[in-house]
Amino acid sequence: MRTTTVRDSESGSITVRLSGLLSRTTASTVRAAVGKAAAECPAAVLVDLSGLRRDAPGQLTTLATASYRAHEVWGVPVLFYGGAADIARELVAYRSFVIHHADRDQALAAVRSYVPRWLRRRLGPVPANARAARRLVDEACTAWNLPAVREDARIVVTELAANAILHAASDFEVVVCCSSRYLRVAVQDASTVMPRAVEPGIEHGRGLHLIAAVSTHSGATRIRGGKIVWALLATDRQPNPLGGTVTS
Missing domain, CATH: 3.30.565.10 (Histidine kinase-like ATPase, C-terminal domain)
Structure with a gap:
């Protein structure tokens, strides 16, 4: 699993790009990358799922856990965007903890609308x-x-x-x-x-x-x-x- 972090000075957000296979062995890498970004308390953490794959159903609980912890510990919203159609469909099951958008533009629009501070x-x-x-x-x-x-x-x-x-x-x-x-x-x-x-x-x-x-x-x-x-x-x-x- 490869993770890349990009900071956007225009929106105040941090984007974490995930590329590779999400599995039991790589779940900790994903959680650490999102958690490290949230620990800086940006306006929001955006997670790009376009390069993400998974090896079995249920692995997306990792994303829900990372999102929940970022909010509970740091008060930082996490917004996911992109990803394959099957990943987007499965994320609906975690909608209590996961905010998912079709693309980066939609995610950034959401950041600007509800994170004015x-x-x-x-x-x-x-x-x-x-x-x-x-x-x-x-x-x-x-x-x-x-x-x-x-x-x-x-x-x-x-x-x-x-x-x-x-x-x-x-x-x-x-x-x-x-x-x-x-x-x-x-x-x-x-x-x-x-x-x-x-x-x-x-x-x-x-x-x-x-x-x-x-x-x-x-x-x-x-x-x-x-x-x-x-x-x-x-x-x-x-x-x-x-x-x-x-x-x-």
Whole structure:
């Protein structure tokens, strides 16, 4: 089973493309790929089934399980699209947990219609734009009625923007997205150097410790031509039973 992940900055979604045979031995690969995408708390996870085959009836429970877990743990909707006619027919049996669309355009239209809580802004690498990044977070928290996470979100975006300005020396993109569980604050830049926390007392790198202290989960994701550094803040401000930090 081959899985490919593609991030769409226009819709705020992540697409997971499945190619190969879905069987008892490859089910864990599929669940892991969808779960890893959902853990970043994008606006939605889209799963492309056009390259998927199965070796026996009943294997599609794997998709239902992955969709259910993404919603229950991360509050992220999973939308499936494409696939052979027999797969589409069998997915009807799992309609309580699986949303299936005929093609990618229909899936994206659904994302845009029911996941409006997503903002994006592209900024230049100048110090003043750390303030612009904070304004975007303020705008999001006010519009989405999230006063409890506003100050922590400002801390996160300040540190992420400052790191992008200092180290990437290129335009960077700030994305703020809210699922039913988390507010996601992320910065994408053109530097391929992954962030690294340092020991307390060293001038640079302390921001990652601060981000970890105020967020529920945080991580950095490699992408073509750069990286995305992100943090999740629980919207109910309750301790998350999973704990820890998610990285990829």
